[in-house]
Amino acid sequence: MSKSLEFLTEALRRLPGVGPKSAQRMAFHLLQHDREGAAQLSRALYQAVDAVHHCALCNTFTETETCDTCIDEERDRRLLCVVETPADQMMIEQTLTYKGLYFVLMGRLSPLDGIGPKDIHLEKLLARASDGVVSEVVLATNFTNEGEATAHYISEMLKARGLQVSRLARGVPVGGELEYVDAGTIARAMLDRRST
Amino acid sequence: MSKSLEFLTEALRRLPGVGPKSAQRMAFHLLQHDREGAAQLSRALYQAVDAVHHCALCNTFTETETCDTCIDEERDRRLLCVVETPADQMMIEQTLTYKGLYFVLMGRLSPLDGIGPKDIHLEKLLARASDGVVSEVVLATNFTNEGEATAHYISEMLKARGLQVSRLARGVPVGGELEYVDAGTIARAMLDRRST
Ligand SMILES: [Zn+2]
Ligand SMILES: [Zn+2]
Numbered sequence: 201m202s203k204s205l206e207f208l209t210e211a212l213r214r215l216p217g218v219g220p221k222s223a224q225r226m227a228f229h230l231l232q233h234d235r236e237g238a239a240q241l242s243r244a245l246y247q248a249v250d251a252v253h254h255c256a257l258c259n260t261f262t263e264t265e266t267c268d269t270c271i272d273e274e275r276d277r278r279l280l281c282v283v284e285t286p287a288d289q290m291m292i293e294q295t296l297t298y299k300g301l302y303f304v305l306m307g308r309l310s311p312l313d314g315i316g317p318k319d320i321h322l323e324k325l326l327a328r329a330s331d332g333v334v335s336e337v338v339l340a341t342n343f344t345n346e347g348e349a350t351a352h353y354i355s356e357m358l359k360a361r362g363l364q365v366s367r368l369a370r371g372v373p374v375g376g377e378l379e380y381v382d383a384g385t386i387a388r389a390m391l392d393r394r395s396t
Numbered sequence: 397m398s399k400s401l402e403f404l405t406e407a408l409r410r411l412p413g414v415g416p417k418s419a420q421r422m423a424f425h426l427l428q429h430d431r432e433g434a435a436q437l438s439r440a441l442y443q444a445v446d447a448v449h450h451c452a453l454c455n456t457f458t459e460t461e462t463c464d465t466c467i468d469e470e471r472d473r474r475l476l477c478v479v480e481t482p483a484d485q486m487m488i489e490q491t492l493t494y495k496g497l498y499f500v501l502m503g504r505l506s507p508l509d510g511i512g513p514k515d516i517h518l519e520k521l522l523a524r525a526s527d528g529v530v531s532e533v534v535l536a537t538n539f540t541n542e543g544e545a546t547a548h549y550i551s552e553m554l555k556a557r558g559l560q561v562s563r564l565a566r567g568v569p570v571g572g573e574l575e576y577v578d579a580g581t582i583a584r585a586m587l588d589r590r591s592t
Binding site: 201202203204205207208210211212214215216217221222224225226227228229230231232234235237238239240241242243244245246247248249250251252261262263267285286287290306307379 | 397398399400401403404406407408410411412413417418420421422423424425426427428430431433434435436437438439440441442443444445446447448457458459463481482483486502503575
């Protein structure tokens with residue numbers, strides 16, 4: 201096999217969920233049937249690595265200093281919703297039940313994987329939640345074991361600073377991941393959120 | 397979501413077997429946990445699109461005019477084995493039962509998908525097989541319906557030019573794809589190949 205093709209197959213294996221067989225199939229497919237797609241993906245990767253970083257306020261991916269959501273004047277700045285990923289934030293936005301701001305952890309506490317408080321930017325969250333404007337932090341981490349532990353940890357941390365903390369109601373199925381739950385269920389859980 | 401991130405998610409969907417959810421997960425993973433991997437994949441794609449083309453003789457992917465296999469002096473130039481993909485060729489190489497040369501169709505006849513004789517380079521195969529040195533063409537397309545139809549079509553085409561044509565013995569399970577068959581089975585099928 202040609203060197204460039206081997207290099208490409210190796211690189212495709214860096215994608216999550218892609219094993220040796222799929223990497224090879226992807227490489228052959230791109231070179232045989234979709235060279236324009238390959239070139240486009242090359243440019244997209246280069247551009248994303250170059251331009252995308254974390255919002256100074258909410259920690260999500262953005263190309264500007266502060267993301268569009270954080271600078272939106274229509275938002276209720278007294279509410280701060282904590283989610284694990286940008287995908288979770290998008291799910292909550294789709295429910296149209298929440299008009300506050302967000303903080304995106306970009307992960308969850310997972311001691312077994314070596315993911316501690318620093319890895320999910322809890323210092324940044326603490327500073328953000330302590331701005332004097334935020335009056336309630338809504339915890340919307342997943343209802344998995346790790347998500348629940350993360351919510352518990354954050355809740356204790358913020359309550360120790362005198363902040364009011366709530367958690368999405370358990371309308372979300374136990375063990376469920378927000379990204380895969382229907383908007384109606386998330387909407388109910390948002391309305392039923394409880395103080396912790 | 398940021399423009400670069402949307403562009404990246406769209407581009408990842410060009411990969412075979414990648415839907416919207418996996419594309420998003422891949423994009424987040426690369427930006428959050430593996431920016432070096434993303435940059436490497438970007439370079440690999442660029443390089444492959446730039447450098448990889450088809451071997452002048454056997455039609456496989458190569459970075460040189462003629463691939464390493466085709467210029468290998470140790471090979472028996474009287475035998476030409478026709479396969480659908482480079483992956484199939486690699487499987488046959490692993491059996492160590494074949495020392496001839498190859499022709500890689502880069503596909504198979506599939507009228508329903510609009511893939512006809514031109515799309516699998518049958519004119520190039522005909523020219524290659526008619527070089528006056530090749531004395532037997534071994535058909536090693538898959539034993540699927542489309543692979544069998546492809547073998548039949550090629551067999552008729554080459555026999556009309558007076559070439560001797562054989563087919564891998566049906567040691568390969570019917571309906572099976574070479575890429576997923578163990579080397580021992582392919583080895584038996586190679587030894588038992590029959591005239592068609
Ligand atoms: Zn933001
Ligand atoms: Zn070649």
